[in-house]
Amino acid sequence: MASNPPAPEAPFVPSQRSTEPFGSGSYRTDEGPWEEWNPTEESLRPVRGRHRVAKQRGGLARSSTVLGVGVIAAVSAGGMASANTGKPPVSISMPDLPSVGSLLSDDSADAAEAPTAPLSGIGVTSADTAQGTTDAGEALRTRIMAQAEQQQDQVDTKAAAASAAAAQKAVADAAAKAEKEAEAKAAAAKKKADEAAAQKAEAARLAELAKQYTLPTSSYTITSTFGQAGSMWSSGYHTGLDFAAPTGTLIKAIHSGTVTEAGWAGSYGYRTILTLDDGTELWFCHQSSISVSVGQKVATGDVIGRVGATGNVTGPHLHLEVHPGGSADGIDPMAWLQGKGLTP
Known part of the structure; x- marks a missing residue:
């Protein structure tokens, strides 16, 4: 035989007061029901104070993954608590830091593995600053020394090129001088030979003329x-x-x-x-x-x-x-x- 289905329950009306006790034998005035509450930026109290940033042992990818899983789990838990118990969700506050490894690890364990170079200036000591300044100064000194060596190499290269050019010029000048001296010697020898030939020719001419001419008298x-x-x-x-x-x-x-x-x-x-x-x-x-x-x-x-x-x-x-x-x-x-x- 057919049976009639049960009548649907009336929806929960926040203004109506439930007579069913929640978690105790009798009704308590400090317990719900409440409306579901989701935290927003305006409802959250800003986190104040200094937070030490611990070393990210798993890298940025690992921290992001853990953070995502934690947030999802927290939101799911809050939602389930709101749906099942009617209690207000717990407020979750996240520090405005580049790394959230300190929120997911033990303070005592992370303190021993704190990085020597922090990811931000928060919590950096004077010793860390001095160490960073020393490293920057060393890097600057190394760069200056490298530039000085490069400039010195350029000067040495130019000096070597100038020396080679001077030596080549000296060799060329010496060769030109030797060639000029050889040409001068050859010209002088030719001139001397020409003069000797001319003198010889003149002597021959005069000897021939002497046969045609004579002195006008003798014993003079x-x-x-x-x-x-x-x-x-x-x-x-x-x-x-x-x-x-x-x-x-x-x-x-x-x-x-x-x-x-x-x-x-x-x-x-x-x-x-x-x-x-x-x-x-x-x-x-x-x-x-x-x-x-x-x-x-x-x-x-x-x-x-x-x-x-x-x-x-x-x-x-x-x-x-x-x-x-x-x-x-x-x-x-x-x-x-x-x-x-x-x-x-």
């Missing part, structure tokens, strides 16, 4: 040279070269040419002018006699007269003048004769 003495100053000459200086020799000494043609003058010439006495093929005039003065006539062609060494003392003289001698191109002013006969390979 040079008494006056070209340009010599004196009052005895009307021009104030000597204009030729004097060969002093006894009267009658033969005068020869220095080179082949044509007689263009032969006769008396005032202060020059008896004078013969021999014009060479290049136009140079040779004056033979103070002769005692003339052996050629105007227009006569003579060869080198032909007799053209004799030494005398005619004209403005102090003794017998041959006065020789050289006039290139028939010019009025003569040149030094000594140099001209030397240029022809002759040495008076």
